[in-house]
Every structure is written in structure tokens, then in C-alpha cells.
Amino acid sequence: MTTVPESTETPAAVRPEVEERDICLEHVHKRYGDQVVIGDLSLVIEQGRFYALLGPSGCGKTTTLRMIGGFELPTSGTVSLAGHDVTQLPPHKREVNTVFQSYALFPHLTVEKNVAFGLERKKVDKHETKRRVAEMLETVQLSHLAKRKPGQLSGGQAQRVALARALVNKPRALLLDEPLGALDLRLRRQLQDQLKQIQQDIGITFVHVTHDQEEAMSMADTIAVMNGGAIEQAGSAEDLYERPETSFVANFLGTSNLIDVTPESTPVDQEFSRGTTVDREPVRYLTHRADGYSGPIRVGVRPEKVRLYATDQSPPDGDNVLHGKVVQSTFLGVTLQYLVRTPGGLELNVIEPNLVGNSAGTFGAGQDVRVAWDARQTFVVEGEATGA
Amino acid sequence: MATALPTEPADVVAPAPAAGPRRDREQGRTRKWLLGVWSTLAILFLVAPILFMIVFSFNDNQGRFNFEWKGFTLKHWAHPFADPDLAKALENSLLIAVLATAVATMMGTLLAVALVRHRFRGRGAADFFVFLPMASPEVVMGASLLAMFLVLGIGTGFGTILVAHIMFSISYVVVTVKSRLEGMDPHVEEASRDLGAGEVSTFFRVTLPMIAPGVAAAAVLAFALSIDDYIVTSFNAGQTQTFPLFIFGATRQGVPPQVNVLSTMLLLLVLGLMVVNVLVQRALARRDFKRREA
Numbered sequence A: 001m002t003t004v005p006e007s008t009e010t011p012a013a014v015r016p017e018v019e020e021r022d023i024c025l026e027h028v029h030k031r032y033g034d035q036v037v038i039g040d041l042s043l044v045i046e047q048g049r050f051y052a053l054l055g056p057s058g059c060g061k062t063t064t065l066r067m068i069g070g071f072e073l074p075t076s077g078t079v080s081l082a083g084h085d086v087t088q089l090p091p092h093k094r095e096v097n098t099v100f101q102s103y104a105l106f107p108h109l110t111v112e113k114n115v116a117f118g119l120e121r122k123k124v125d126k127h128e129t130k131r132r133v134a135e136m137l138e139t140v141q142l143s144h145l146a147k148r149k150p151g152q153l154s155g156g157q158a159q160r161v162a163l164a165r166a167l168v169n170k171p172r173a174l175l176l177d178e179p180l181g182a183l184d185l186r187l188r189r190q191l192q193d194q195l196k197q198i199q200q201d202i203g204i205t206f207v208h209v210t211h212d213q214e215e216a217m218s219m220a221d222t223i224a225v226m227n228g229g230a231i232e233q234a235g236s237a238e239d240l241y242e243r244p245e246t247s248f249v250a251n252f253l254g255t256s257n258l259i260d261v262t263p264e265s266t267p268v269d270q271e272f273s274r275g276t277t278v279d280r281e282p283v284r285y286l287t288h289r290a291d292g293y294s295g296p297i298r299v300g301v302r303p304e305k306v307r308l309y310a311t312d313q314s315p316p317d318g319d320n321v322l323h324g325k326v327v328q329s330t331f332l333g334v335t336l337q338y339l340v341r342t343p344g345g346l347e348l349n350v351i352e353p354n355l356v357g358n359s360a361g362t363f364g365a366g367q368d369v370r371v372a373w374d375a376r377q378t379f380v381v382e383g384e385a386t387g388a
Numbered sequence B: 001m002a003t004a005l006p007t008e009p010a011d012v013v014a015p016a017p018a019a020g021p022r023r024d025r026e027q028g029r030t031r032k033w034l035l036g037v038w039s040t041l042a043i044l045f046l047v048a049p050i051l052f053m054i055v056f057s058f059n060d061n062q063g064r065f066n067f068e069w070k071g072f073t074l075k076h077w078a079h080p081f082a083d084p085d086l087a088k089a090l091e092n093s094l095l096i097a098v099l100a101t102a103v104a105t106m107m108g109t110l111l112a113v114a115l116v117r118h119r120f121r122g123r124g125a126a127d128f129f130v131f132l133p134m135a136s137p138e139v140v141m142g143a144s145l146l147a148m149f150l151v152l153g154i155g156t157g158f159g160t161i162l163v164a165h166i167m168f169s170i171s172y173v174v175v176t177v178k179s180r181l182e183g184m185d186p187h188v189e190e191a192s193r194d195l196g197a198g199e200v201s202t203f204f205r206v207t208l209p210m211i212a213p214g215v216a217a218a219a220v221l222a223f224a225l226s227i228d229d230y231i232v233t234s235f236n237a238g239q240t241q242t243f244p245l246f247i248f249g250a251t252r253q254g255v256p257p258q259v260n261v262l263s264t265m266l267l268l269l270v271l272g273l274m275v276v277n278v279l280v281q282r283a284l285a286r287r288d289f290k291r292r293e294a
């Protein structure tokens, strides 16, 4: 992640030695029988990061986490923690702890004993254990429930016990598998804040699996978007949103207008290159964003970056401009949403803020319009093979 | 007949003026009454032999047989172990049952854990072979065990009975413990390993406490199977007598009333264990409840 531009900068004061590699997966493959679940996955997570694994159901998030925790053996590839190869080590010999999606509390032990479990296994001194357990229960605000059994806890309380039980061991890294998945929305938001706060306070690495993009964006320093057993792109929320590198990322985080273009071989100037749409209209994009793409490309732009103009209005200089007809116009209160179709059949979503306050300034279905956006807001992803 | 029943709440059928629902209600009552009679008969049918056995342990019998009521006495209860052969047979039975239960419960529990938690070659086959002793007729099992002991040149007696009992109890233990394990979240054991407990430590600190009720139930079952087994035992007993073997043999010459006494004692022992079990469970539940209130 050292190559990402300025935008990933986190408050420098908080973490001085961020560059230490904490968790490292190299060319990991995982097969169950004939089914390939993870195909060549590599990732590096630096010390103290809040790293989110985001992806649709079944894409291999849990499997990846379980390989880091030691519950699954990769078919090939290596897993290292703090620079040591731990691929073959069993879970109890790894310096990471897991918060399971089902919490997996010990039903026969009290909350207190649950939290003390790890310390007792490590033969930590009795008084020390007692003190740390009490302290940790304090941190997650559960001191008053110390003597209860897990069966007598609410979902949110059980989740916090699971968190305390893992954190009390001061692991190098904490692995969380959709820890908030089973909770209702309000509690979720509340625990998200708490979790983020705890992570910042103790400063250890968190690897957080989720399929909720908002959760990932609000909590994580680095988000890795997974799809079909591979990481599509990893970076800050801003990187992923403003400069997605694949069509999947462009539409998994928010929505995007993706336009297939034929790139021109020579750049327009030092900064920009140009491609043509099916309507033979030019679209400009920053040349460096297409670095590494040899075949067909797609350009994209977020709907809220696009503005509509009547045919007699002229968009600012330097904008990309396409012509089309409004197909659908929806009033949503905060925003106005339009669907515009070009003669060549491209469909573009446009979201405009509701600044006018009456329908006079809006565009109705059937109206000819210009669709325009700042060429710098154009991102480039790999195009689909012919026929798409 | 409906009037003979205690007034019952009319909530079963919503009160309606029409004749239909009323007839329905009357029919419902008749049905309930019949059900009561029927259940009583069924229960009587089940407990009659046991009552008979208990009553005749107090019979002041004359001669070798104990099938005719001659008057009340406590003399058999005063000397339950008067017949030395009977006493020895009971001792054998209890010893075999305790040992067989201990071994079968241990082996069966470990086998169940292996079958549920681990994927290994031949797991399907193992699953099937565990089921086999339960499915095969006891006569077949007894005969084949005897054949095996003969081929191996092992003399039949206490040891062979024990082996046979362990063998057929294991299946039941495995099935009982397995169902408990299957209902358990496997992540709980993973959490234990995640927190630094090795395989062995995880088994004793997490798995075993969680499946304990299943293991206890399995042990009770194994004990019950062993203590009253006749068929398999008779093939492999040699000169050794067990309680069931003794009684069966004794019926030909006359049953001493001590049989009734000792059987009643066994029954009381088992009932006692069950009551203790229920009380303990209730106490635990109440304690948990109180904690929740606090």
C-alpha cells in the first residue's frame, strides 16, 4: 500500500511506525475439493491499521480470515505474522485472536471466566488475570454482568464479551468476522463507534470482515474489496470511491456510470488522453489513470459528479460533454435523479442536489440535454472483452 | 358423564349460540374423558408387573415358590443377601455394569468426537459400523462374540462378559453423545484454540463440559443396558453368573423372594438417581434465574 497517493495519509501523530508489516499473505490459494475458493490472494496489512475486508456473500472473506487465524490451511502460499511464517502453526500458537460471527462464547462459563480463559491458558498470574479481566470488562462497559452466563446476555452484550475475551490477551492483531452482522441498525452504528474508539485507544491491528460498505468506509483505514476469491482493489475509502480500478469496485461501493470507449493512441496534451464513445463523442481522462491497460477500457464517473444542461446552455470549459435525452426524472427531496440515454444507447445516471425548489429548473422526460462533468473526475477501469 | 368432570374453562371453543359448537364441546369432553381412562389403563399395564414384584418381596412365602400370597413379612428384607449365589450374581452384575459403563462411555465419547469433529478417511464406514451392533439381533451378536472368543482361544467368563457389554454399549453411547455434539456450535471449540488452549485442553475445558449432559445420559443408558442383559451374556458367561442369568436359571427350581427384594432395591437405586438428576437440574436452573434477576 506504499504506492497509493497522498490521500491515504492518516493522522501522523497517532501512529509513528506504521510501516511495520503485521500480517502478510503471499500467493495464497484455497481449494475445497474441486472448488477454488481463494485463487492467488496476496495482501499486506501494516501494524496498527484498521483493515476491512469487504465483499459480497461467498467471496471468501471468512475463509481468508480463518487462514490468518490458523483454522484453515492454505492449499498453497504463505501466511506470515510480524515477519514470521506461520502457515503451519495451529491457532493456539498464533498471536492473533478472533471475534467470531456467532460470538462462540463458552456457555458453561460466566462472563468473567470467558474473558479470563485466554490468560489462564497462558498461565498468567492470578491477581494479574483478575485485574486485567476487570479492566477489560470496564472498557466494554460490562462490569455489572461479570457473573452472568452467556445465555443470559443480549446480542450486543454477547458481542462485547466476545470482544473483551479476545482483546484481554493483547494480541498482535484482532480478527473480526462480521462482528456486528446480527445486530439491529441502531446498535450497530453505536458499536461501530465503540469498536473504532477501542482500536484507536489500544492501537493494535484490526482485520474486520463485513459486507456492509458503509460500515467499512466509516471504520477502516484501508478497505480491501474482495470478489470471487481475489482482492480487486485495496486502499482508503477515498481511493476506492474516487478512483476505482475495476468495474466491480466501481459498482460495489456506490454506483457509477461506466462507458466503454475506444482509446486514441496519442494523448491530447501532457495531462489528458481521449477515447471515443459509441456516439463518436470524445471523453477525456487523466492519462496516468489508464496506465497498464492495453486493451479496451471503460471510463467512469459518479452520478453526483455529473450535471445536466439544456441545449442552449454551455457547460464549463474542460468538461466532458455528451448529448442525450432524459428518459426518467425522479424527485427525491434531497436530490433529483435523472436517467439520460444517448442516441447510441448509453445510459447515464445523474444525481443533482435540489437547489431550485420548484419544478421550473428541472428537466422533464423527453427533453434533450447535455451531460457534463469535470474531466478530472473521470476514472478508468479495464474494459470488458469484445461483445460486452 | 360430563357433569362428573371438574368444570373446565370454556376457552377451547369460543362460546357461540348455535347448536353446532355445543355438540362439539360435548364431544370434546367425552374424548378427553376417554383419553383419561385409556391413559390410566396404559400406565397400570406398565407398572403392574413392577408393583407385583414389590408386593411379593414382602410375601411370607412357603416352599420354593413365591407366586401365592401367604401374608406380610419383612424377613426377606432383613436378609437380602441370604442366598450366597444370588449375592454373588448381583455383585458380578454390578461390577460388570460399572466397569462396562466406564469404559464404554469413555471410548464412545471419544469416538463420537472423532466422528463429528474430524474429517478422516473411512469416516463413513466407521459411522456405519458403529450403527451395526444396534441393528443386529442380540442372538446373532452373542453367538458371533462366542465364536470369536473360541477362535481366539479365550475362555469365557467375567472378562468376556465385560468385553461383550462394552461392545454393545459403545454404539448407544456414540449415538447419544453425537447428537449432543452435532447441536453444538463448532466455533466454540475454535474459540478455545484461538485463545491458546491446545486440542487436549480444549476437550477437557470446553467440549466435555458442554456435552456433559449427553455423556451422563449415555452412561445411564449403558448401565441400564448392561445390568439387565441376558441374551448376549448367556452366550459368553461360561461359569460366571450374573443377576439376570441367575434369576432365569432359578425360575426352573423356584425363585427365592430375595430376588424380589434385590430387584426392588435396584429399582429404587435407579429411581433415586433419576430424582437426584432432576433436582440438580432444577437447582441449576433456579440459580441461573436468580442471577439474571440480580
Ligand SMILES: Nc1ncnc2c1ncn2[C@@H]1O[C@H](COP(=O)(O)OP(=O)(O)OP(=O)(O)O)[C@@H](O)[C@H]1O
Residues within 6 Å of the ligand: A032, A035, A037, A055, A056, A057, A058, A059, A060, A061, A062, A063, A064, A211
Ligand atoms: N468447509 C467448506 N467446504 C466447502 N466449501 C466451503 C467451505 N467453507 C466455505 N466454502 C465455500 O467457500 C466460499 C467462500 O466462503 P466464505 O465463508 O469464505 O464466504 P464469505 O465471503 O465469508 O461469505 P459471507 O459473507 O456469506 O459470510 C463459498 O462458496 C463457500 O461455499
Ligand SMILES: [Mg+2]
Residues within 6 Å of the ligand: A061, A062, A063, A177
Ligand atoms: Mg463469512
